[in-house]
Amino acid sequence: MDALTLTLAGIANGSLYALVALGLVLIYKTQDVVNFAHGEVLMFGAFAGYTAYRIVGLDYMSSFLVAIVFCGLLGAVTERLFFRRLAHHHHITLAMVTVGLSFAFKGLARVPFGADLYTFPPLFPDAQPIQIGQAIVTLQNLITIAVAVALTTMLFVFFRITTLGKQMRATQQNLLGAKFVGINTGRVFSLTWALACAIGGAAGVLLGPSSLLYPDMGGNFLLKGFAAAVLGGFESVPGAIVGALLIGVIEKLVGGYVSTAFEHISAYCVIIIVLFVRPYGLFGVKPIHRV
């Protein structure tokens, strides 16, 4: 396998990880919650898309939207029901709630879908892989990269330009200050969760064709997205994206040149080494605590 081909496949995987990592970072920055249920959000997105596309029979774009809206609502409801009332709790408590939710979600998904594996057909089922110079890339991978780039750009623009985006950033920076200037922080919390989960749902639909659909599918992507976010420092959105691409590429290169058995764990080795050298990630800064 050509190095460039592997790198491109790595970037495609990495952009999926980036979408997961973005969601994690957004939620963490606003509410200090490490969302261990984010993998299940992804899984719900994939299944919502599948249901809309295969069972209801909508077209691809509408199924994509259905998945996004479904996950966004799920995020907002989760925040309103559980995390609003847990504000100012110990971070262990908050993370534990998400661990519980993650399991409950998995169980809920097993009710209609059982233990079977489902396949999500790609957008263009009979498209030939494209050759760019030496590299070969599938159309699905190109679409994934394009959508990921588009979503990320939209997100950056949203945070820079719109009032709501600015309110979200203000809430992240200083909750009390944001309340003082009249921002409805509760609404911001809900919307942040909705946004983060909607991005997760989009990632779920995008990864559908390259992965099988089953209730346990989220765990792996959660761990990779998590690794990406930590690599980038967990508080920095650009850091998370860089981390995700790095992990995607390293994984594919290790899989191609060393052994496929190592592909799965190379991400963990990378983060253990990186965090050993830089305990706050590549782009993170050591927080200063006021005592």
Next chain:
Amino acid sequence: MPWDTIHLWVRRLFIPILLAIPFFTDRYVQYVLNLIMIYVVVGIGLNFLLGYAGQFAFAHAALMGIGAYACALLMSRLAFPFWIALPMAGVAAMLVGSLVALPAMRMKRVYLALVTLAFAELIQWILIHWKTVTLGTDGVSLPPTQLFGYKLTGDHPMAYVILFVAATLYVLGQRVVTSRFGRALVALRENEIVAQCSGINVTKTKLYVFALSSFYAGIGGGLFALALGFIVPDGFGLFQLVVHFSLVVIGGLISMYGSVIGAVVLTALPELLRDFQWLQEIIYGFTLVIFILFMPDGIAGLGKRKGWLPREILVRNWRDLEQRQRSHASQEGRK
């Protein structure tokens, strides 16, 4: 009857009742009871780390796996007797746990959680892929347990072995949490900087609590292997971890009773729901969430508030202390 008297009688009768139970149970019930005692050990271990010290680590299930595999492999491959293999399982898990703790010394919160999670995944990966030693996904079956030439096969003889180990570790745990070290752990949980200012060596305390908690996980794993007689790597994944989390949270964090109550509640439940994975997951997940929302100090916390359970104070001779304080106060008053 006042609760104090009940507590006294429970304390007197607890061990005799536990010793007598195996005479009245059938194999299956005894097997579940054995599992409960094993989870008491595991739960105490996690409670040190997550409850008392407030360190959010994810490696407990994997460390339990290390203990189980160490015990199983030493017995099946090197023909060690179980009473050597079991402590060695604890030590093996302790060594690996300390290794996990080394990077964790410098980290907090998310980073600690993630590094331990990565270690847990690595450990499980090694258990699956290092086939020459661990036999991979085929699993390891244990030879019959022997003590001084007597075969201890079956769930009833094993019950006494497990009871002995669990009781010893419970008493040891009680001693640990009421020691200076135990109080240092709680200080660490509440505020690391304040703990540091009070002369607690934060780094050392963290390392020790990781080692201690891993030791308990390892012994628990070893007992688990002995009780089941056959282990596979899958048994020590994320599901196992969530069982541990739910166990200490539902039982009660920062409480020795909590680990026991949690083990009783949460071991019987999956046995009843063995065939319904989805129901198990939903119940585990939502119970965990509901307890955190409405009863964050678990069943033990509720029991202590209502007086059903005796108070747990992190000082050994607190009655003396109270006495001394009272006499001190009265002397102050006389002046």
